Amino acid sequence: MTAAVRLHDLTVAWRGHPAVHHLSGSFAAASATAIVGPNGAGKSSLMAVLGGTLRRYQGRVERDPALRVAYLPQAGEIDRSFPVRVQEFVAMGLWQRIGCFGVVDAAMRRQVHEALHAVGLEGFEDRPIGELSVGQMQRVLFARLVVQDAALILLDEPFNALDERTTTDLLALLERWKAEGRTLIAVLHDLEQVRAHFEHTLLLAREKVAWGPTAQVLSDEHLGAARRMAEAWDAHAPRCATEATP
Numbered sequence: 001m002t003a004a005v006r007l008h009d010l011t012v013a014w015r016g017h018p019a020v021h022h023l024s025g026s027f028a029a030a031s032a033t034a035i036v037g038p039n040g041a042g043k044s045s046l047m048a049v050l051g052g053t054l055r056r057y058q059g060r061v062e063r064d065p066a067l068r069v070a071y072l073p074q075a076g077e078i079d080r081s082f083p084v085r086v087q088e089f090v091a092m093g094l095w096q097r098i099g100c101f102g103v104v105d106a107a108m109r110r111q112v113h114e115a116l117h118a119v120g121l122e123g124f125e126d127r128p129i130g131e132l133s134v135g136q137m138q139r140v141l142f143a144r145l146v147v148q149d150a151a152l153i154l155l156d157e158p159f160n161a162l163d164e165r166t167t168t169d170l171l172a173l174l175e176r177w178k179a180e181g182r183t184l185i186a187v188l189h190d191l192e193q194v195r196a197h198f199e200h201t202l203l204l205a206r207e208k209v210a211w212g213p214t215a216q217v218l219s220d221e222h223l224g225a226a227r228r229m230a231e232a233w234d235a236h237a238p239r240c241a242t243e244a245t246p
């Protein structure tokens with residue numbers, strides 16, 4: 001297996017308490033991995049490390065520095081209050097090509113238009129993002145991922161609070177990315193979605209419970225172990241030398 005990202009003894013700690021503890025393993029290239037686990041299991045902390053927004057950790061994250069990465073954090077972390085229209089927001093995914101003069105040429109505008117078409121939002125180009133529904137905004141965020149054209153795509157709870165139609169449409173896009181050979185890593189809570197769309201799963205409960213083929217990882221035994229670890233950890237979590245700062 002070729003690895004897109006390898007973790008070597010990764011520990012992320014907040015106020016001395018580990019959120020991710022001594023995690024080692026590999027995310028296979030050109031494959032889809034789901035990260036699942038109870039609330040507070042460290043899933044978002046791990047994603048922030050993979051996405052490069054959380055840089056204080058112990059251990060090593062190994063990946064090709066040239067690998068283009070796109071990271072979609074949880075919806076709650078995205079500020080929608082600034083006055084920007086949908087097409088400008090999606091064009092931000094092109095920032096590496098736009099450069100410091102901020103020039104969006106005709107080819108880029110076409111790319112933005114095609115991305116909005118791919119997520120079912122044609123005609124929304126001039127709408128301010130602050131006026132969109134939660135589902136429309138998530139489609140816009142996926143359109144921005146489309147134009148980013150990344151080899152590694154990180155999604156933190158991408159289908160949270162979305163209706164079935166929106167989820168189905170965005171899952172179709174995810175399938176397209178898989179067919180294009182991109183590496184996907186997504187935090188999910190819906191185990192049926194995981195079984196249907198992700199061949200690999202990392203089950204996390206601060207520590208790794210299991211990591212491998214989805215059908216093997218999502219056994220009753222492993223899910224029970226993750227629940228028990230989650231119930232036990234707060235009172236007994238050992239202090240850890242590393243402190244995370246975003």
Ligand SMILES: Nc1ncnc2c1ncn2[C@@H]1O[C@H](COP(=O)(O)OP(=O)(O)OP(=O)(O)O)[C@@H](O)[C@H]1O
Binds near residue numbers: 018038041045046
């Ligand atoms: N910015 C922060 N400051 C302090 N502690 C944090 C911060 N972010 C996360 N934590 C702590 O780290 C632990 C793991 O949180 P994290 O958000 O990574 O878990 P999660 O598995 O994504 O949870 P959920 O499913 O609820 O989103 C929790 O105990 C949380 O309180």
